[in-house]
Amino acid sequence: MDFWSFFWLLVWSFFFVAYLMMLFQIFGDLFRDESLGGFAKALWIVVLILFPLISALVYVIVRGRGMAERTMKRNSEQMAAQEDYIRTVAAPRTSSVEELTQAKSLLDSGAITPEEFAQIKTRALS
Known part of the structure; x- marks a missing residue:
């Protein structure tokens, strides 16, 4: 070829x-x-x-x-x-219980304010 x-x-x-x-x-x-x-x-x-x-x-x-x-x-x-x-x-997505537990530990350690905890709580429960 x-x-x-x-x-x-x-x-x-x-x-x-x-x-x-x-x-x-x-x-x-x-x-x-x-x-x-x-x-x-x-x-x-x-x-x-x-x-x-x-x-x-x-x-x-x-x-x-x-x-x-x-x-x-x-x-x-x-x-x-x-x-x-x-x-x-x-x-x-984390469950709302886990999110609330983390937010509570952050509130207890002083990393977040009670108002921020309330916002996280309302968001987690809604």
Whole structure:
């Protein structure tokens, strides 16, 4: 195999992998899209199988903006869920009894005033 044959093999391999990645994105978007009906999804899949390159380009042109919006929405929902999970695991909320016990020991040691203790007490009991 000479240099140019190897070069063109690499070029075509790159385009084939790029096309497959685009196709997987399109199929994922089709199956996640709640606004598109089942018949329309089936029609898009048939057209993608019969005319792969042209239909993939048409899909990206016609539905690209919505595709990007759905992806951004899904990513933000996943990020919010992950942050909520991290908050619950990283800083578990102490019980009100423990909070009152700590506040009472701080009051007894003179680190906080009776007014601050009253604020902590009302917050812990609410």
